Amino acid sequence: MKVYSxxxxxxxxxxxxxxxxxxxxxxxxxxxTRQTLxxxxxxxxxxxxxxxxxxxxxxxxxxxxxxxxxxxxxxxxAALAASGQMLPFEPVxxxxxxxxxxxxxxxxxxxxxxxxxxxxxxxxxxxxxxxVRFVNGAGEAVKSGGRVMKNVTGLDLVKLQAGAFGTLGPxxxxxxxxxxxxxxxxxxxxHGLEDTRAIAALALALTTPFEVxxxxxxPGAGGAGTLIRLEGFAHSLAYRARELxxxxxxxxxxxxxxxxxxxxxxxxxxxxxPLAGGENLAxxxxxxxxxxxxxxxxxxxxxxxxxxxxYDWGGxxxxxxxxxxxxxxxxxxxxxxxxxxxxxxxxxxPADLRAAVPVFQPEGAALARLAEGIRRSVDPDGLFNPGxxx
Amino acid sequence: MNAIAFPVPRAxxxxxxxxxxxxxxxLLPPEALITSANECKAFETDAxxxxxxxxxxxxxxxxxxxxxAVLAYLSAEGVPVVPRGAGTxxxxxxxxxxxxxxxxxxxxxxxxxxxxxxRFVRVQAGVTNLGISSAVDADGFFYAPDPSSQLACTxxxxxxxxxxxxxxxxxxxxxxxxxxxxxxxLDGTIVDIGGAHLDAPGLDLLGLLCGSEGQLAMVTEATxxxxxxxxxxxxxxxxxxxAELAGECVAAVIGAxxxxxxxxxxxxQAIAIVExxxxxxxxxxxxxxxxxxxxxxxxxxxxxLARIVAIARRHxxxxxxxxxxxxxxxxxxxxxxxxxxxxxxxADYICMDGTVPTGQLAHVLKExxxxxxxxxxxxxxxxxxxxxxxxxxxxxxxxxxxxxxKAEAAGMDILRLCVDVGGCLTGEHGVGIEKRDLMxxxxxxxxxxxQMAVRAVFDPQWLLNPxxxxxxxxxx
Numbered sequence: 001m002k003v004y005s006x007x008x009x010x011x012x013x014x015x016x017x018x019x020x021x022x023x024x025x026x027x028x029x030x031x032x033t034r035q036t037l038x039x040x041x042x043x044x045x046x047x048x049x050x051x052x053x054x055x056x057x058x059x060x061x062x063x064x065x066x067x068x069x070x071x072x073x074x075x076x077x078a079a080l081a082a083s084g085q086m087l088p089f090e091p092v093x094x095x096x097x098x099x100x101x102x103x104x105x106x107x108x109x110x111x112x113x114x115x116x117x118x119x120x121x122x123x124x125x126x127x128x129x130x131x132v133r134f135v136n137g138a139g140e141a142v143k144s145g146g147r148v149m150k151n152v153t154g155l156d157l158v159k160l161q162a163g164a165f166g167t168l169g170p171x172x173x174x175x176x177x178x179x180x181x182x183x184x185x186x187x188x189x190x191h192g193l194e195d196t197r198a199i200a201a202l203a204l205a206l207t208t209p210f211e212v213x214x215x216x217x218x219p220g221a222g223g224a225g226t227l228i229r230l231e232g233f234a235h236s237l238a239y240r241a242r243e244l245x246x247x248x249x250x251x252x253x254x255x256x257x258x259x260x261x262x263x264x265x266x267x268x269x270x271x272x273x274p275l276a277g278g279e280n281l282a283x284x285x286x287x288x289x290x291x292x293x294x295x296x297x298x299x300x301x302x303x304x305x306x307x308x309x310x311y312d313w314g315g316x317x318x319x320x321x322x323x324x325x326x327x328x329x330x331x332x333x334x335x336x337x338x339x340x341x342x343x344x345x346x347x348x349x350p351a352d353l354r355a356a357v358p359v360f361q362p363e364g365a366a367l368a369r370l371a372e373g374i375r376r377s378v379d380p381d382g383l384f385n386p387g388x389x390x
Numbered sequence: 391m392n393a394i395a396f397p398v399p400r401a402x403x404x405x406x407x408x409x410x411x412x413x414x415x416x417l418l419p420p421e422a423l424i425t426s427a428n429e430c431k432a433f434e435t436d437a438x439x440x441x442x443x444x445x446x447x448x449x450x451x452x453x454x455x456x457x458x459a460v461l462a463y464l465s466a467e468g469v470p471v472v473p474r475g476a477g478t479x480x481x482x483x484x485x486x487x488x489x490x491x492x493x494x495x496x497x498x499x500x501x502x503x504x505x506x507x508x509r510f511v512r513v514q515a516g517v518t519n520l521g522i523s524s525a526v527d528a529d530g531f532f533y534a535p536d537p538s539s540q541l542a543c544t545x546x547x548x549x550x551x552x553x554x555x556x557x558x559x560x561x562x563x564x565x566x567x568x569x570x571x572x573x574x575x576l577d578g579t580i581v582d583i584g585g586a587h588l589d590a591p592g593l594d595l596l597g598l599l600c601g602s603e604g605q606l607a608m609v610t611e612a613t614x615x616x617x618x619x620x621x622x623x624x625x626x627x628x629x630x631x632x633a634e635l636a637g638e639c640v641a642a643v644i645g646a647x648x649x650x651x652x653x654x655x656x657x658x659q660a661i662a663i664v665e666x667x668x669x670x671x672x673x674x675x676x677x678x679x680x681x682x683x684x685x686x687x688x689x690x691x692x693x694x695l696a697r698i699v700a701i702a703r704r705h706x707x708x709x710x711x712x713x714x715x716x717x718x719x720x721x722x723x724x725x726x727x728x729x730x731x732x733x734x735x736x737a738d739y740i741c742m743d744g745t746v747p748t749g750q751l752a753h754v755l756k757e758x759x760x761x762x763x764x765x766x767x768x769x770x771x772x773x774x775x776x777x778x779x780x781x782x783x784x785x786x787x788x789x790x791x792x793x794x795x796k797a798e799a800a801g802m803d804i805l806r807l808c809v810d811v812g813g814c815l816t817g818e819h820g821v822g823i824e825k826r827d828l829m830x831x832x833x834x835x836x837x838x839x840x841q842m843a844v845r846a847v848f849d850p851q852w853l854l855n856p857x858x859x860x861x862x863x864x865x866x
Binding site: 059060061062063064084113115119120123124126127136140141142143144146147148149150151152153154155156157158159160162163164168179180181183200203206207208209233235236239287288289290291313316317340341342343345360361363364366367370371373374375376377378389 | 506507508509530531551552554558562563565566575579581583585586587588589590591592593594595596597598600601602605618619620621641642644645646647648649686687689690693694745746747748749774777778779812813814815816817818819820821825829832833834836837838840841843844845846847848859
């Protein structure tokens with residue numbers, strides 16, 4: 001297989017032009033930690049962006065960082081941490097779940113819109129992404145957005161790129177707005193709640209003025225834990241924890257977890273630890289109206305043996321494991337989700353299952369037509385990650 | 391002013407006006423169709439008042455189905471459509487054209503669903519920005535983006551322009567608070583994108599629609615995130631002897647890990663104008679004023695403000711005035727939010743909206759002053775300092791065509807400067823017609839062609855708000 005390894009945007013342009021002239025579609029690769037996410041791509045060549053690396057811009061006082069797409073996420077996070085800052089959306093790490101190794105790249109975080117627990121308060125990756133450069137299917141370098149956080153100039157192709165999984169062309173550079181790392185954090189934990197009660201507790205916490213920055217429920221075999229995170233200045237946290245504990249009293253005793261133990265709860269969730277492991281299990285990611293989460297899980301449980309599940313984003317994000325056999329539960333799961341108005345993505349499954357069922361939620365005819373039109377407007381020859389989302 | 395060109399009205403459409411009106415009348419109740427010159431005049435411009443064009447007709451549908459029927463009919467007839475919210479656009483986003491039908495959302499004015507447990511509100515698109523917050527205010531919630539025109543502007547217009555406001559430093563702009571829409575495509579097809587869940591599947595069409603300035607579809611319903619109000623909010627006025635010191639203070643506050651809800655800047659000229667109008671106790675002797683607002687319980691606000699005050703003192707602050715009551719807080723914000731209106735009492739003005747990297751604020755203020763003086767005019771600066779979104783108000787006399795042309799030229803020079811220092815033409819108002827011809831200064835031909843190719847997926851014939859955003863030359 002032909003592998004292009006460009007080290008500059010100009011080299012990406014050249015690679016795309018060569019591939020286009022030869023009529024050979026490209027599989028776009030970053031750190032290689034998510035290559036089993038999406039439908040299997042069959043492309044005769046790949047575009048490996050690992051050499052297209054390096055931080056291009058970092059202005060802590062302006063809360064903005066830019067990096068070439070192949071820059072390891074860890075490098076970006078380390079640079080931010082050195083100035084007491086962070087990516088607001090706490091990117092999800094798929095390595096444990098997908099049983100892959102390597103270093104995730106910042107470009108893939110943007111292209112997949114991979115947002116973790118803090119998405120509930122700080123928005124998704126797409127909300128922090130303020131600028132991109134990419135190469136379209138004609139082999140032209142295109143810019144959208146920029147380095148300033150308020151920018152409504154022209155059509156927002158930045159948003160289109162976030163979550164396009166590379167199908168709108170390889171990103172060459174991404175710019176994110178960032179936030180100060182909170183001075184302190186703690187987690188309030190309720191024990192032993194069944195799902196519906198737990199989500200009600202999370203909804204209560206999320207409708208207080210205390211700026212909850214994480215709201216998850218882990219049913220787990222060792223007893224359920226309902227997690228509510230507070231972050232901010234130390235003087236605020238003590239007060240907010242006290243007030244929340246009082247409000248949550250009807251749901252039971254509240255344990256306060258601080259320091260490294262609190263951080264570990266959330267880094268574990270961002271690494272999808274509750275769903276990792278397990279033989280022959282397909283893992284689904286459901287996005288639903290938060291209060292519908294338990295209902296949807298119960299409906300799925302009526303027709304499938306659910307091997308494990310957990311909730312993030314106050315109940316609006318459900319991770320669910322079912323046997324990877326046959327259709328991987330696609331019909332039962334999509335039917336249950338449809339009743340709520342949300343959508344479901346098959347995140348982990350063997351290649352044959354991912355080839356057999358739609359990994360991403362099929363769209364209605366009108367939206368599918370628009371999406372196809374947009375893809376063609378950027379990539380008329382279907383060069384980039386063909387079939388990945390289709 | 392007449393520097394900005396419009397597409398030549400199509401004679402064949404103008405000639406068919408009567409039959410088009412008859413066609414629209416068959417789709418709508420009589421009160422939803424406006425055709426007399428007298429009544430259409432109210433729609434000939436928006437808040438960018440220097441440009442006026444009488445539309446062919448105006449329709450005000452009251453349901454998604456009516457919008458769908460109107461767009462299906464007009465697209466089949468090949469008639470341009472200009473969507474309109476409340477007409478508060480400062481960049482001519484809803485300026486009509488003679489061969490176009492204005493489709494307004496003012497009768498789509500119902501709040502459809504309030505869901506506190508899931509923290510969203512679903513409204514028809516003609517509900518005002520403040521109307522959303524008002525619907526949930528008694529229960530302690532609010533909708534975060536707060537453009538100065540929030541009393542009048544509609545959520546449809548906010549989505550069209552991806553509107554911001556003073557408090558978006560902490561809470562984000564429209565696109566960060568929008569969860570879903572019901573929208574009508576040009577051919578009348580009704581689509582639902584997103585909803586009560588937190589992210590939509592597939593390509594982010596919601597993100598694309600938001601800020602697309604009415605060129606891709608017409609939004610008829612919106613699902614937006616609501617937030618619980620903070621326990622308290624307190625703005626503090628900081629007077630500085632120079633713009634540089636105020637700018638450095640802003641950077642230092644952020645550098646210290648403090649993100650206030652708002653950090654608003656006013657220069658001496660703006661302070662004088664606003665204080666004369668609002669009597670909010672703004673320090674008249676200061677060269678630069680920052681309004682910094684913090685939120686939380688009293689103890690939290692005290693502690694956060696103590697940090698900010700310590701930073702301000704290190705940057706030469708001369709006056710510090712904390713709001714001591716809800717009335718004082720209201721007066722302080724009334725002053726800021728009426729800054730444009732108050733300016734309008736002393737002179738005509740055009741309002742620029744470029745964003746610059748915050749490290750460039752002091753430089754850009756100095757250059758702005760130089761540019762405006764070069765044209766023999768005056769400028770007042772009032773803007774969102776935390777995110778570098780500047781609003782120079784260039785003062786001029788609208789009845790003096792020479793001065794008007796100078797004001798327009800000065801504005802264009804300032805926007806070029808914003809782009810040249812790493813910023814952009816517009817932070818929250820939109821491109822509209824006002825900045826359309828400057829787009830090649832920010833974007834390459836390739837960038838613009840790619841955007842237009844995406845636009846063409848929705849409107850290959852340039853019928854939806856066709857005079858806006860993209861320069862008339864070089865369209866395909």
